[in-house]
Amino acid sequence: MSNIPKELKYASTHEWVRNEGDGIFTVGITEHAQDLLGDMVFVELPEVGANVAAGDDVAVAESVKAASDIYAPIAGEIVEVNEDLEDAPETVNNDPFGDGWLFKIKAEDPSEVESLLDAEGYQAVIDEE
Amino acid sequence: MANRTPLYDAHVKAGAKMVDFHGWDMPLNYGSQIEEHHAVRNDSGVFDVSHMTIVDVAGIDAKPFLRYLLANDVAKLTVPGKALYSGMLNEQGGVIDDLIVYFFTDESYRLVVNSATRERDMEWIHGVASDFKVTITEQPSLGMLALQGPKAEEKLKLVLGDDAFAPVAGMKPFMSEQVGDYFIATTGYTGEKGYEIVVPGDKVEQLWDDLLNVGVQPCGLGARDTLRLEAGMNLYGQDMDESVSPLEANMGWSVAFEPADRKFIGREALEQQKAAGHAKLVGLVMKDKGVLRHGQKVIVDGGEGEITSGTFSPTLGFSIAMARVPASVGETAEVEIRKKLVTVSVVKPSFVRQGKSVLA
Numbered sequence: 001m002s003n004i005p006k007e008l009k010y011a012s013t014h015e016w017v018r019n020e021g022d023g024i025f026t027v028g029i030t031e032h033a034q035d036l037l038g039d040m041v042f043v044e045l046p047e048v049g050a051n052v053a054a055g056d057d058v059a060v061a062e063s064v065k066a067a068s069d070i071y072a073p074i075a076g077e078i079v080e081v082n083e084d085l086e087d088a089p090e091t092v093n094n095d096p097f098g099d100g101w102l103f104k105i106k107a108e109d110p111s112e113v114e115s116l117l118d119a120e121g122y123q124a125v126i127d128e129e
Numbered sequence: 130m131a132n133r134t135p136l137y138d139a140h141v142k143a144g145a146k147m148v149d150f151h152g153w154d155m156p157l158n159y160g161s162q163i164e165e166h167h168a169v170r171n172d173s174g175v176f177d178v179s180h181m182t183i184v185d186v187a188g189i190d191a192k193p194f195l196r197y198l199l200a201n202d203v204a205k206l207t208v209p210g211k212a213l214y215s216g217m218l219n220e221q222g223g224v225i226d227d228l229i230v231y232f233f234t235d236e237s238y239r240l241v242v243n244s245a246t247r248e249r250d251m252e253w254i255h256g257v258a259s260d261f262k263v264t265i266t267e268q269p270s271l272g273m274l275a276l277q278g279p280k281a282e283e284k285l286k287l288v289l290g291d292d293a294f295a296p297v298a299g300m301k302p303f304m305s306e307q308v309g310d311y312f313i314a315t316t317g318y319t320g321e322k323g324y325e326i327v328v329p330g331d332k333v334e335q336l337w338d339d340l341l342n343v344g345v346q347p348c349g350l351g352a353r354d355t356l357r358l359e360a361g362m363n364l365y366g367q368d369m370d371e372s373v374s375p376l377e378a379n380m381g382w383s384v385a386f387e388p389a390d391r392k393f394i395g396r397e398a399l400e401q402q403k404a405a406g407h408a409k410l411v412g413l414v415m416k417d418k419g420v421l422r423h424g425q426k427v428i429v430d431g432g433e434g435e436i437t438s439g440t441f442s443p444t445l446g447f448s449i450a451m452a453r454v455p456a457s458v459g460e461t462a463e464v465e466i467r468k469k470l471v472t473v474s475v476v477k478p479s480f481v482r483q484g485k486s487v488l489a
Contacts, residue, residue, distance in 0.1 A: 038157075038158070038162060038351065039158075039161055039162055039163045039351075041163075041420060041441040042388075042418050042419065042420070042441075044418065060419050060467075062418075062419065062441075064162060064163065064351060064355065064420075064440065065351075066422075066439055067419075067420065067422070067467065074380070090161075090163070
């Protein structure tokens with residue numbers, strides 16, 4: 001059974017979103033997603049300052065098994081990326097909801113987050129796979 | 130329902146992620162396949178390879194039968210226990226399977242063939258055998274473990290005890306010895322020292338537990354694939370199949386054209402191909418970010434080819450691959466990765482041996 005923290009929001013494409021306040025949202029991939037991908041070997045992150053639309057492919061998680069696109073769950077500006085992943089991509093496997101975060105977005109419209117899935121909704125997505 | 134090896138429950142207990150592998154429930158990893166990979170390069174790891182097919186060949190025609198069946202020549206084998214790698218080809222020179230043959234006497238041999246090709250192999254072997262005085266006996270009740278890594282010898286000694294270990298102490302590569310219930314061979318699929326050990330099915334779990342208890346890392350199919358690819362060893366169905374000859378799969382060294390009067394299946398086709406020219410299997414190295422993958426297009430001097438196996442190399446820290454390309458290939462190639470062309474170096478298809486890079 002995969003861990004799905006209740007306080008986060010989710011996209012059906014397996015990203016999670018955490019509200020950090022001031023319209024800033026941290027994005028990562030779920031425990032379920034990292035488990036499907038297996039050991040991470042590279043993470044390609046977006047440029048800080050880039051403006052992205054919801055659904056844009058903005059990052060790539062490359063594991064021993066496959067290269068997988070990561071989509072922006074909401075629209076906004078990339079304000080920070082997790083540079084530690086450059087040398088330690090395995091952090092995405094070891095701590096997907098914590099130190100394995102990928103990037104932070106300043107939301108164009110913070111209410112957009114409300115339309116994402118809650119933990120229960122995301123569980124249903126996994127169950128259907 | 131999928132086939133299970135005698136170790137299925139032991140895998141689940143060890144936390145394995147089980148996946149389907151050609152009709153068998155097999156462990157992909159027990160957590161991190163990269164950690165398992167490093168364990169084999171730096172210490173020791175054990176793989177359950179009980180799904181592989183063991184076939185004993187016996188009878189007064191055993192030697193002439195195998196000299197006709199296989200592209201390599203079992204007449205090279207004169208020391209009891211000695212092993213040989215060979216392709217088993219069809220008349221067109223295509224590889225039906227690759228296998229290891231162990232020699233006991235001129236009338237007794239053992240073959241270890243791939244599980245994915247089991248039905249085709251058995252049908253073919255029985256078909257060819259019908260013209261020879263041999264008996265073909267599959268041994269489905271036997272289990273098999275591969276214990277690999279620089280500390281494999283030390284670990285096996287701990288588990289067997291000094292007396293039982295003595296007959297295999299210092300055994301050279303590609304040799305084997307029957308020690309009580311265990312058939313112990315110095316073969317493997319990782320590029321490290323180590324053993325493949327054939328054990329009665331009801332005793333394999335005890336050996337598995339004993340090895341884990343002396344600190345050997347259980348390893349799954351994920352690590353097995355990165356290890357064999359670093360070692361430049363082919364995977365059947367990916368790097369070669371019945372439409373590919375050994376000459377096009379970096380297996381030319383395992384085809385014994387001499388003596389010239391030995392007839393073997395596929396010989397004529399290979400001789401024609403040799404004269405006409407053929408594609409070859411090369412190694413690719415990419416030091417940029419990204420991972421070379423099976424199926425990617427490769428553009429070389431004089432034509433195009435394809436990656437047959439690609440991965441991230443945990444030992445080297447960058448991506449490596451094997452690709453089949455026109456023989457006109459130069460020192461670099463371009464690979465199409467996610468719609469971009471990336472320049473990579475072309476090398477011999479062997480990357481890591483005994484824990485160390487063999488790249489220039």
